[in-house]
Amino acid sequence: MGAMSRRLRLGLLTMFAAACAITFTVLLLYTFSRPGLRVRIDLSSTGTAGLSDRTVTALNQLPEDSRLTAFLFPEDDSFRWFNSNVYPQAFDRITSLMEDARVQSGGKLQTLVVDINSPMVAREREINRSARKPGEAIILESGGHRRVITFEDLFQILRANVNDNTPARIQLERVDAALGDAAVALASGTTLKAGIVTGYGQASPTDPNGLLGLSQLLVRDNWEPVEIEGPADADDCDLLIFVDQKQPFLPSDLSAMETWLAEDKAVLVALGPNASPAAAQQWNQLLKDRGTGFEPGLLCEPIRSANGMVEGRSDCAKLELNSERFSGQHPITIPLIEDNRLLLVIGARPVIFQSGTNDFTQERLLRTDPLAWADSQDPNGLVFSYDKNEERGIRSIAVASERWAPGEEGRMGRIVALGSSASLGPGLDFNRDFITSSLQWLGGDERQASGLIGLGERPFRPDRASLARINNMSVYGIPGVTLLIGLWIFWRRKR
């Protein structure tokens, strides 16, 4: 009994000591995981294996609840053709900098890397939670706001050449700079305010069938959407958005709008075919100096089918735009071309160029097919077919205008005139990339190409003999010699 009791006591003592050791280890790890005690040493000769001081400083200024999520999905097949190493290199760089961001942010940043090997449930949860769209690589969220960094923003890629089977390759990267920019933007807490005008028969930004989608998109891109009656209420806004307009402006709002434009503030105006003709006329006057305006009519294109070109169907007013129809010269559409995006514009009126003044430059962002026409109202309504009163030809669907040089207050007077209101309402999902890119440009935040650095690639091109020697030594030489030593030892010990 005494021996049993002693054994029990000693056993309990052992277990207690083990529990103490485990507790001590957990406390030790907890202590060393604290931001102040955690250091990272960059062993690379260039000092670029980790984040730059600028990015670290910006990350440290973020509030406690900040979250950085990387989505490492190889979504563009062309980056995998001919054994391209675009994705391995890109993901390697992103993951190491994400980890560095977590460590260097002083514990304020919760980082998460989601990739194709992540459990499907967790992967879907993160995608849904962050409302991630294809092409988005990193999402930084802080204080209810977020910055989205697309894969194209991070890497400058030379695309694969199918003629000579050359794989795509990363020329330059700016992961560190992009993270820094995003952190600076969020840490500064400067959210741009977008006034959505609703006083002239426009849809509401809270209506799911109206402009709720646009409103959510604005929030996602770090804008604060505000519903306003008219331009006269837009004092503290940075951008005014007009989606269709059923009546012309009242004099007070017209005057406010003239002042707004004179101050070179940003405007996104989308007038569809159903907008009030008087309102369209008013806009033509307002935008005359800017060199753009609206024409009446409904843009239609013949539909290509097995039986040839088909007209006379309502589908003719659904304009499918591929990258050939985007401007290759403008910051709004260049990313769409690079991403090979498609847009579907449903119901659009022509946007035109007016004479304008020499202070502003205009660019046609989206255009129709050369066989398009602007369908005018016939006595029997829209017929969706070309008639002699109409004219075939390339028409503009969206035009951007801005100052050649910054104005007095440094503003560029940026305007996007879009001939479709549905693209910001029910058809937003088909044009999300274009609208996002437009909003970024209007907010003065078009894709930055700053901070690009080389990856420091180290290609290895051995001759066949060298490669065979390496292979043979690795698989046969070193293991063989080791096993022979083992055999010799065995033989010696036997003797």
Next chain:
Amino acid sequence: MRAFVALWRREVFSMMVSPFAFVLLGVWFLLNGMLFVVALNTQQVMDDLRLLPPFLFGSGMLVWLLLPAFPPLLCIRLFAEEHRVGTLEPLLTAPIRDFAVVLAKYLAACVFFLLFWGGVLLLFLLLHWHGGDLDWARVLGGMTGAILTSFLFLATGLWASSWSSNLVLGAGGGAALNYLLLFVPALFELNEGALGAVARSMHLPNFLDRGFSAGLLDSYALVYMLGLSALFLFLTWMRLVSRRWVP
């Protein structure tokens, strides 16, 4: 101290003259050589040798399959076999502290395991001698991480070895523990809240992939590996001490 050094030297010597250890070493070199050749012959690595260290030391099969299995195999002879052949009792009654016994055996295993990594380093040197422009910060960083991980796995193997005279149980238990250390955090890494945070702070392959193999030394990863190694050595010592009380 002299007894400790003598025991350490005896352990190192006994490994150096063990055919089993060299067979283990040979198989390790063979498997690593094959992994190395497979990785090297991919177009991605040929286009950029900087991807080789993360493949070998980070997310590759070396870490997920080989590394957890080999250290426990080396450790089975340290306690389990001594127990099986009956030489453990004389050792524990010798004029040397129990913890010195544990430490001497562990350090001997660590030193011998450096030979394992020496062979892998030789592969990189081979590449260098044949004109490969290696990013040595990544190679040495990755190797440092892998060595520390193997030291941790040796400590868990030693602890598993101290539990019984059954060699299969010793090696299997150690390997199972190592796989748990690798896979359990990976399973819960994406969880929300405290569970996810704890899993991420214990995710060994992440330390290797996103830190060491990228040429970044992280103080927490170092403390994690060394701290857990120390914990398992302490637990091994406790196990030895308790054998006196509860054989």
